[in-house]
Amino acid sequence: MIPRHIPDACVERLSLYVRELAHLEEQRVGFVSSRHLAQHLGFTDAQVRRDLSYFGQFGTSGRGYEVSRLRTTLRDILGINGRVWNVALVGVGNLGSALLAYQGFRQRGLLFRVAVEANPRIIGRTIEGLTVSPAKQLGALARTHHIQIGIIAVPAEVAQRVCDQLVAGGVRAIVNFAPARVEAPPRVRVRNVDVAIELEMMAFYLSRSNGAAPPPAQGVEQER
């Protein structure tokens, strides 16, 4: 059940499949075809079949895929079945709080064990059942809690420093939400995610879809 290499893009879709299958299971749907799955998620049926085929053969000709079995299988493949990942959150601002509050992680075995902050106003607070620790303790806490995944949700200026501390604390994967690239040694997997970019891409597409200037809003005031 372990082929050599899986396209990155496919891995991204894997959790979407799992999510959709969970919905179908709730609705007591027994079987689902690649076409059906694809329509719900906005892909093509061929795409779905290809993705699944990387991992084996789970379908039945003429019937499709058994929902609950496929779901379990994909959860196994994703590494979130009957298993737990220890996650540390660095930066309990708005974005960090949003992540802490998202219940989807817990359902997928991604458990926040540690949350740290630099702001003394926030240290000591308990959010979602987790008490916020001082930023200085990050390295030590990461070690004692056997943190595997670190999330960076701090201002850009300190992102790299935080990253280094996470690496020193032994984490093996880092997701960085700060608008600045961070680097780590190759044994640590890093993913830089920039939510602002999506908005800027929209500006690009809009400004070329109609060449003309848009309605000038009410009085192009600049700054706040």
Next chain:
Amino acid sequence: MIPRHIPDACVERLSLYVRELAHLEEQRVGFVSSRHLAQHLGFTDAQVRRDLSYFGQFGTSGRGYEVSRLRTTLRDILGINGRVWNVALVGVGNLGSALLAYQGFRQRGLLFRVAVEANPRIIGRTIEGLTVSPAKQLGALARTHHIQIGIIAVPAEVAQRVCDQLVAGGVRAIVNFAPARVEAPPRVRVRNVDVAIELEMMAFYLSRSNGAAPPPAQGVEQER
């Protein structure tokens, strides 16, 4: 200055170039080579040159690119130069607040004109200089403020409904952060962004990088 088609992946990098060029400009760097730029951002030099070449020729052989000129040019291309986009935020929870607070948008001419919420506790509050309106008013507000871009930061269950209201309100692009896919007519550009997926991908990569089970944390307690 308007070629036919630009790779999506290139557009994504465009704002990263702009950001890096802004840094360089602050540091009074006059010229930068594709190599230099690439190293800072984690791409290859060929990639940078290729990306820029889609839009024209901005470099000088032997010297590289003039930082401030390239920055201006790219901002023009991105559609964020001397121009303003009106943005509406739907959902002023933690994620929504994080987006409101991010100063990068304002610097790029992406201005929040409207913020709406369903939660009556939050309606009427002023956040980042913007007063939160009731969700019911979304359509009307979008129209009167000539909103071009809508951001969805609400629970998955209501995401599609919000999307429909934004469309009815005349927006032309939507960025959806809810963990559920939303659809709109083809004239409206939709981008579904799922921050949770990044974490789940990490679980996948980690679980296959070492086949073994991880340290069992301290007592695999489930749930909070």
Next chain:
DNA sequence: CACTGTGAATGCATTCACAGCG
């Protein structure tokens, strides 16, 4: 029949490699 699983074909994106230029 309705559907899967997959070679083969196509379409994107990245990288190579080098001619040409300041």
Next chain:
DNA sequence: CGCTGTGAATGCATTCACAGTG
């Protein structure tokens, strides 16, 4: 020289199209 700009080559990802199957 050092560096750009770009054809040509390579490498991924998606889609086509269909033989095979319960």
